[in-house]
Amino acid sequence: SGVAILAIDGPSASGKGSVAQRVAEVLGFAYLDSGALYRLTALAAQQAGVDWCNEPAVARIAQSLDVCFDNGRILLAGQDVSALIRSESIGAGASQVAAFSAVRRALLARQRAFSLGPGLVADGRDMGSVVFPQAQLKIFLTATAEVRAKRRYQQLIDRGELADLLAIMRDLQSRDERDAARAEAPLRQWHDALLLDTSELSLDQVVECVLSWWKTRT
Ligand code: C5P
DSSP, X not given: OOOEEEEEEOOXXXXXXXXXXXXXHHHTOEEEXXXXXXXXXXXXXXXXXXXXXXXXXXXXXXXXXXXXXXXTEEEXXXXXXXXXXXXXXXXXXXXXXXXXXXHHHHHHHHXXXXXXXXXXXXXXXXXXXXXXXXXXXXXXXXXXXXXXXXXXXXXXXXXXXXXXXXXXXXXXXXHHHHHHHOSSSOSOOOTTSEEEEOTTOOHHHHHHHHHHXXXXXX
16 A cells, blocks of 8 residues: 555553654654553453453454544543553553454454555554554664663653552563563564664654654655
8 A cells, every 4th residue: 555654663661652653743644552452452351341361352352442542532432541541550451461362363453444644653562563564664662671660650750640660660571571472473673673772862862863764765
């Protein structure tokens, strides 16, 4: 198809979301937050009383997800769950249900439906490897575990929530390990993805870098 696609993959709290959103804005492209779909699946399962270990039942929930992305707000069955899906416990649930191939399959078409003209910036773990292998540019965005934990800690503090830096670091690491160790679409830098380590860069610098790489590809 003629749709331009920029795929950004990487571990949790690497800043993918903020970078992808800003780049999409500058380019006038649509934005896909694929992690939100796994988070919504975990939340919808929880609300339906379905155990996160129950692959077929969770896959049915993923298949029939009633979700609406509306200007940065995320609605599940008409209810605004934008804040709810960002909790650490839903993040852990998302990582658990994301390991199931039936769940990943159920969300595939929904993700591909975002690739409507003129272009799309998609962020996740398998955007460049599985969902959009035809992407013009694939980036593996990362930062050291310390930097990512500090960024997540600061986000929670800014939101007025309680936060424990060491616990966050432990949670990030166990989530990354699970995401990297799974058989289906594991988290890793693929051979055709460019590595961007953001540990010592500001958000503006990262956005600049991504935009300059994009210019060379189009
Ligand atoms: O990116 P985010 O932290 O919102 O993703 C939540 C979880 O969803 C990740 O830990 C990962 O297990 C899963 N995920 C995935 N594939 C994607 C996006 C997210 O497996 N493309």
